[in-house]
Amino acid sequence: MGAAPASGAVPSIGDVLVELAAAPAGEPGGEAAWIKIAPAGTVRTRDGRTFSFDPAALAARFVADGVDVAVDVDHAAARAFLGGQAPAVGWIKALEGRPDGLYGRVDWLDEGKAILAARSRRYLSPTFPHDDLGNATWIHSVSLVATPALPNMPALAGASPTTPLATEPAMKTVLAALGLVATATEAEALAALTALQGRVVDLSAYVRKDVHEATLAQLTAATATLDGIRQANRKTEIEAVLEGALTAKKILPAQREAYAALCATEEGLAQVKALIAASPAMLGASGLDRQPTPGAAAGALTAQQLAICEAMGLDPEAYRKSLAAA
Incomplete structure (x- = not known):
């Protein structure tokens, strides 16, 4: 059983179809x-x-x-x-x-x-x-x-x-x-919806232009500040990773810039961390790190530093200059 429209009208979307009890229609036959x-x-x-x-x-x-x-x-x-x-x-x-x-x-x-x-x-x-x-x-x-x-x-x-x-x-x-009366027809409702779809909203009616621009400027400044903080934190992290690797003798000073370049991206930094963690120390501590080579001039390489040059195939003089510049 169902609700239908007012007399003389066809049902509309707002009409309610109500289905209620009715007796069995009986056996089919020719008589009413x-x-x-x-x-x-x-x-x-x-x-x-x-x-x-x-x-x-x-x-x-x-x-x-x-x-x-x-x-x-x-x-x-x-x-x-x-x-x-x-x-x-x-x-x-x-x-x-x-x-x-x-x-x-x-x-x-x-x-x-x-x-x-x-x-x-x-x-x-x-x-x-x-x-x-x-x-x-x-x-x-x-x-x-x-x-x-x-x-x-x-x-x-x-x-x-x-x-x-x-x-x-x-x-x-x-x-x-939609701003329509409760008895509005389906056609009137569709027309109102179509009008809404074609309407261009003027944001100036809701937010003043100067307030909007000031908010955008604040957002831009805050974004720049946040980017600066992120870059500073990243640089500090890279420095800590490389200094730790040098102290642990897992990289050489001459390799520092190359490793720093690898850390330019987040993925590269993660790879460098993994590589350093998996690398053994190149040379164990000998106690001679700070002792000059006997008879060597001031600023000359120590015995351990010379051993590193020989093991790595480095030019001793170039290596000494890189140490002096560090």
């Missing part, structure tokens, strides 16, 4: 059959919605309208405004209010008879508009459905797997946000 469309009084669906039905008032509205009510499949007529097809499989020729509910006399078409014979959809579910209190006002259409909505009812109907009742309040909220 009376079936239960809705119970009388207040009812509660299995998904928690509550609606009220006045069978006599609904039957009177049917007579006043003078229009047969279509029977479709799975509320196709209520969704036809989206562009789908909604062929009728039967027509309700009369409505009658009874103590236990609203009944309709259905004239089944061949397609409706086939569906009933196949038992693929055995229950009826009306689509109707209602007021804010949930009182049904008229029957828009009735559908053959497969899933019952109300428990413990001799008459069963289709129940939506979702809770479409929340659609109407949500749609009203959307319309209000």
Whole structure:
């Protein structure tokens, strides 16, 4: 059973499809059959919605309208405004209010008879508009459905797997946000959305230009300061790594600049750290590091330094000059 639009209008997105109990349609046949469309009084669906039905008032509205009510499949007529097809499989020729509910006399078409014979959809579910209190006002259409909505009812109907009742309040909220009245049509809502999409936002209406520029300048200065701190910290880290390697005799002074160049990137620094950690000391301490070679002139290489030159294939004089310059 479902909520439909106001009289004379097709259902819109804001209308609520309400699926409630209806009696089994009975055995298919050539004669029109009376079936239960809705119970009388207040009812509660299995998904928690509550609606009220006045069978006599609904039957009177049917007579006043003078229009047969279509029977479709799975509320196709209520969704036809989206562009789908909604062929009728039967027509309700009369409505009658009874103590236990609203009944309709259905004239089944061949397609409706086939569906009933196949038992693929055995229950009826009306689509109707209602007021804010949930009182049904008229029957828009009735559908053959497969899933019952109300428990413990001799008459069963289709129940939506979702809770479409929340659609109407949500749609009203959307319309209000768009600056439209609650009764705005789908076309009016789409037009408002299209207008919003094409609008260019002027930021000057929200932030003064001088404040914006001052904030950008502060951000630029802060970024430069942060970069300077990072570079200084990086240089300090590189110096510590190389000095530690020299002290541990894992690199030679002549190799320092080459290792420093390798540390130009974060990846290079990580590789240098790993290489130094895995490298053994080139020479053990001999106690002669600070002792000059006997008979050597001031500034001459020590015995250990000469041994390093010989082991590394370095020119002693070039090595001595590099030490003096360090």
